[in-house]
Amino acid sequence: MTCKAEDYLTGKTAWCPGCGNFAIRKALAEALAELEIPSHEIIIFSGIGQAAKMPHYIKTNGFNGLHGRALPPAVGSRAANKELKVIVESGDGDSYGEGGNHFIHNIRRNPDIAHFVHNNQVYGLTKGQASPTSDPGMQTGVQVTGVSIPPLNPLSLALTMGSGFIARSFSGEKEHLKETMKEAINFPGYALVDILQPCVSFNKVNTFGWYKQRVYYPEIEDHYDWNNAMALTRQWGDRIPLGIFYKSPRMTFESSQLVLEGEPLVRRPFDPSRMASLQDEFY
Amino acid sequence: MELNLLIGGAAGQGMETIMNLLGKSLVREGFGIIYSKDYMSRVRGGHNFSRLRIAPGTPWSNVETVDILVALNEETYFLHRENLAPSARIIYDPQDFNLPEQESRGVPVELKSLAEEAGGKVMANTVAVGALLVLMGLETNTVESLLEDTFAGKEGAVEKNIAALQSGYDAAASYCSACFTLPPRNESGKKLFIDGNQVLGMSALASGCRFLSAYPMTPSTGVMNYLAAKSTDYPLVVEQAEDEVAAINMALGAAYTGVRSLTCTSGGGFSLMVEGLSLAGMTETPLVIIVAMRPGPATGFPTRTEQGDLNFVIHGGHGEFPRAVLSATSQEDAFYRLNKAFALADRYQTPVIFLSDQNFADTHRSVEPFDFSRLNYDLALAGEGEFEKPYKRYRASKNGVSPRILPGEHAGEVVLIDSDEHDEQGNITESAEVRRMMAEKRMRKLQGLAEEMDEPDLYGDPHPEVLLVGWGSNYGVLREAVDALSEAGIKTAMLHYSDIYPLPVQRLQELLGEVKKSYCVENNATGQLAGLIRRETGLQIGGLILKYDGRPFLPREIVEEVENDL
Numbered sequence: 103m104t105c106k107a108e109d110y111l112t113g114k115t116a117w118c119p120g121c122g123n124f125a126i127r128k129a130l131a132e133a134l135a136e137l138e139i140p141s142h143e144i145i146i147f148s149g150i151g152q153a154a155k156m157p158h159y160i161k162t163n164g165f166n167g168l169h170g171r172a173l174p175p176a177v178g179s180r181a182a183n184k185e186l187k188v189i190v191e192s193g194d195g196d197s198y199g200e201g202g203n204h205f206i207h208n209i210r211r212n213p214d215i216a217h218f219v220h221n222n223q224v225y226g227l228t229k230g231q232a233s234p235t236s237d238p239g240m241q242t243g244v245q246v247t248g249v250s251i252p253p254l255n256p257l258s259l260a261l262t263m264g265s266g267f268i269a270r271s272f273s274g275e276k277e278h279l280k281e282t283m284k285e286a287i288n289f290p291g292y293a294l295v296d297i298l299q300p301c302v303s304f305n306k307v308n309t310f311g312w313y314k315q316r317v318y319y320p321e322i323e324d325h326y327d328w329n330n331a332m333a334l335t336r337q338w339g340d341r342i343p344l345g346i347f348y349k350s351p352r353m354t355f356e357s358s359q360l361v362l363e364g365e366p367l368v369r370r371p372f373d374p375s376r377m378a379s380l381q382d383e384f385y
Numbered sequence: 386m387e388l389n390l391l392i393g394g395a396a397g398q399g400m401e402t403i404m405n406l407l408g409k410s411l412v413r414e415g416f417g418i419i420y421s422k423d424y425m426s427r428v429r430g431g432h433n434f435s436r437l438r439i440a441p442g443t444p445w446s447n448v449e450t451v452d453i454l455v456a457l458n459e460e461t462y463f464l465h466r467e468n469l470a471p472s473a474r475i476i477y478d479p480q481d482f483n484l485p486e487q488e489s490r491g492v493p494v495e496l497k498s499l500a501e502e503a504g505g506k507v508m509a510n511t512v513a514v515g516a517l518l519v520l521m522g523l524e525t526n527t528v529e530s531l532l533e534d535t536f537a538g539k540e541g542a543v544e545k546n547i548a549a550l551q552s553g554y555d556a557a558a559s560y561c562s563a564c565f566t567l568p569p570r571n572e573s574g575k576k577l578f579i580d581g582n583q584v585l586g587m588s589a590l591a592s593g594c595r596f597l598s599a600y601p602m603t604p605s606t607g608v609m610n611y612l613a614a615k616s617t618d619y620p621l622v623v624e625q626a627e628d629e630v631a632a633i634n635m636a637l638g639a640a641y642t643g644v645r646s647l648t649c650t651s652g653g654g655f656s657l658m659v660e661g662l663s664l665a666g667m668t669e670t671p672l673v674i675i676v677a678m679r680p681g682p683a684t685g686f687p688t689r690t691e692q693g694d695l696n697f698v699i700h701g702g703h704g705e706f707p708r709a710v711l712s713a714t715s716q717e718d719a720f721y722r723l724n725k726a727f728a729l730a731d732r733y734q735t736p737v738i739f740l741s742d743q744n745f746a747d748t749h750r751s752v753e754p755f756d757f758s759r760l761n762y763d764l765a766l767a768g769e770g771e772f773e774k775p776y777k778r779y780r781a782s783k784n785g786v787s788p789r790i791l792p793g794e795h796a797g798e799v800v801l802i803d804s805d806e807h808d809e810q811g812n813i814t815e816s817a818e819v820r821r822m823m824a825e826k827r828m829r830k831l832q833g834l835a836e837e838m839d840e841p842d843l844y845g846d847p848h849p850e851v852l853l854v855g856w857g858s859n860y861g862v863l864r865e866a867v868d869a870l871s872e873a874g875i876k877t878a879m880l881h882y883s884d885i886y887p888l889p890v891q892r893l894q895e896l897l898g899e900v901k902k903s904y905c906v907e908n909n910a911t912g913q914l915a916g917l918i919r920r921e922t923g924l925q926i927g928g929l930i931l932k933y934d935g936r937p938f939l940p941r942e943i944v945e946e947v948e949n950d951l
């Protein structure tokens with residue numbers, strides 16, 4: 103079977119011209135085509151935000167849920183049918199702010215999900231308030247004197263919580279992004295890719311040029327080296343490393359559920375005759 | 386003819402162990418029983434007690450009278466002294482405390498010492514069961530075989546427990562052997578000894594539920610415990626979510642992907658879930674939510690009972706979307722009704738709320754075995770050839786229900802669901818026209834749901850002068866109240882709602898004009914069902930009999946209110 107990237111594109115996008123989301127969409131379509139995963143065998147879960155519109159623009163199954171709540175339904179879906187590839191696609195506000203608790207606990211749970219966070223360091227859809235990853239000092243209509251609290255570092259946090267796959271990419275480096283996405287999709291377990299994404303309308307600080315000047319590819323010899331990964335996740339400012347910083351599979355949600363061995367739950371026949379004996383213990 | 390037992394003590398003293406052992410053996414012997422718990426929100430100390438009533442048939446409710454009191458501490462005696470029948474007996478441990486001199490009904494049994502002699506202090510409860518048996522004139526053999534079942538495989542445990550049982554039996558025998566007469570045993574076959582949460586858990590599993598995500602919250606946790614225990618043997622995943630928001634959203638993800646899914650909680654957790662409830666309505670995803678009520682607001686009374694969330698579950702969630710609300714009335718009914726909740730959720734692709742409460746959840750009764758062949762487990766999916774291609778998740782339809790397929794099951798077809806307003810395909814839209822069409826499509830499902838609702842159950846005098854209207858777990862106590870009022874010469878009937886929303890109105894409309902006086906009996910402070918009836922029908926129920934102290938109604942309380950009013 104040959105899959106073409108164009109076959110995965112659908113819908114009329116409603117993003118601002120020049121938005122980093124276009125390149126992310128393209129990279130995703132190419133990644134899916136190169137991995138040759140048929141549309142109907144993929145589900146994209148998203149929350150609410152500009153990034154979270156992705157299920158409308160990529161032809162796969164889609165669950166465009168609530169703001170901050172993309173991960174929980176994705177986990178439920180993994181339990182129901184582990185044969186489908188699950189991708190979560192959402193913004194930084196959605197994933198790290200409103201959905202922060204799910205972010206933390208799903209790293210622990212480690213479901214086989216590739217989580218692509220479009221990190222534009224701002225709330226795009228609601229017109230430019232600070233997000234958990236906004237740099238200190240950024241002024242917005244709400245943070246009128248500038249962001250005063252330090253940003254959340256998603257990759258460090260994920261690493262300390264035991265995440266097995268941690269990467270950063272940039273919408274301006276499409277090849278790298280595509281390859282990183284492919285690895286994340288194939289990784290068994292929760293794989294986090296924090297994608298730097300310029301928001302041309304609301305983030306006038308972290309622009310395309312700002313990122314472009316700073317990103318670089320560090321030499322990473324050992325993907326199991328936790329300390330090295332931690333050092334990389336903490337680099338921010340003049341130089342911002344891109345790459346897969348850490349990659350070390352561990353027990354997944356699916357494999358820890360013994361009942362999930364074999365056929366996916368959704369396809370197991372229902373056997374009513376096994377049920378009546380349930381009441382025996384109450385005699 | 387009946388017998389009422391009460392066992393009280395501090396939390397952690399094992400009242401439940403005694404009641405479970407005794408209750409189950411009584412049921413095995415053919416007696417009809419009800420056993421309910423009154424417990425505090427703490428793990429040690431305080432005052433907890435359980436009541437067990439043995440009566441002909443199967444009793445529907447507990448009463449206040451106590452025939453045998455097992456006082457595991459002194460406080461228990463003083464707290465329940467007033468309700469002791471003149472012929473009552475009090476089992477207590479004279480090494481712990483002594484009864485007042487003028488109290489002649491005591492049966493001192495050295496529970497702890499005898500247990501230690503038999504092999505360990507933990508068996509004090511088994512000693513107490515032995516004492517209870519001899520007072521009731523029962524042999525020890527049924528409890529013995531139950532102990533064998535319970536402790537099978539545990540070295541020496543069976544022998545030690547049987548020795549403890551016998552020692553309690555012998556110790557009490559000299560004070561009072563067979564000084565109570567038990568009601569007749571039921572003739573018909575084996576009965577189950579089961580509580581409300583277990584009924585719901587079993588029904589869910591037998592309905593084909595394959596995914597439960599929940600966050601522990603009393604009094605719903607028993608459902609989670611039941612299903613978790615089964616998840617090693619049945620195709621079922623039970624996941625403890627990080628919070629209730631995750632719980633409902635996880636369940637929606639599993640439901641969308643194609644398995645019957647459930648979440649359970651109490652009012653506070655449901656508060657966190659309502660955005661997800663609205664999502665289920667918007668995305669047209671089937672989901673069953675068990676809400677086991679306890680008194681609110683906020684944390685309220687965690688371990689007690691109330692019917693305070695009816696309005697909340699009918700109205701909770703932003704926006705307008707169809708839903709059904711069913712309730713647990715009795716174990717006998719709830720088994721099938723929760724199954725109906727699953728069937729409706731799938732048939733109408735929308736959330737269904739099943740209301741339970743602490744009173745139902747924690748009460749054991751002896752009930753007929755269930756007929757599993759009556760259960761529905763049809764996901765109501767469109768098979769290959771039963772939907773138009775390309776597939777559109779929200780294709781317009783007459784009854785508002787679109788053919789549903791599962792993601793991944795049909796090559797080339799994708800399933801897109803959306804919490805934004807969407808078109809037939811599931812794509813986000815801003816169109817006024819599409820919006821109108823989709824809002825109407827969703828709400829049309831409410832008409833179908835309304836037709837599926839069962840009319841309220843009518844019990845009592847066929848031509849009543851007094852009508853008691855109720856819902857949910859008050860079913861049993863209302864039956865007893867109807868019987869008592871009828872016996873007192875007041876022609877009484879009850880109209881009891883199991884399916885509550887969309888409200889079935891026909892039977893009520895027919896009856897209400899015929900009766901002299903009607904009352905809505907509810908465990909809340911505002912009469913929420915009465916309010917719903919008024920809103921839906923314009924009919925006013927004559928009076929309200931309300932209780933909102935966290936405790937379930939006793940039949941006497943309802944009878945007195947009616948008698949005083951007439």
Ligand SMILES: Cc1ncc(C[n+]2csc(CCOP(=O)(O)OP(=O)(O)O)c2C)c(N)n1
Pocket residue numbers: 150151152153154169192193194195196197220222224225226227228233
């Ligand atoms: C419960 C809830 N709260 C608030 C909102 C409003 N809201 C929608 S998107 C959003 C922030 C989006 O930011 P981000 O996730 O970073 O996505 P972006 O638009 O930047 O891609 C907010 C606050 C909402 N839809 N739901």
Ligand code: SF4
Pocket residue numbers: 116117118120121122123152222226227300301302303304
């Ligand atoms: S507001 Fe920002 S993130 Fe949203 S579409 Fe426009 S440029 Fe992209």
Ligand SMILES: [Mg+2]
Pocket residue numbers: 151193194195220221222223224225226233
């Ligand atoms: Mg953002």
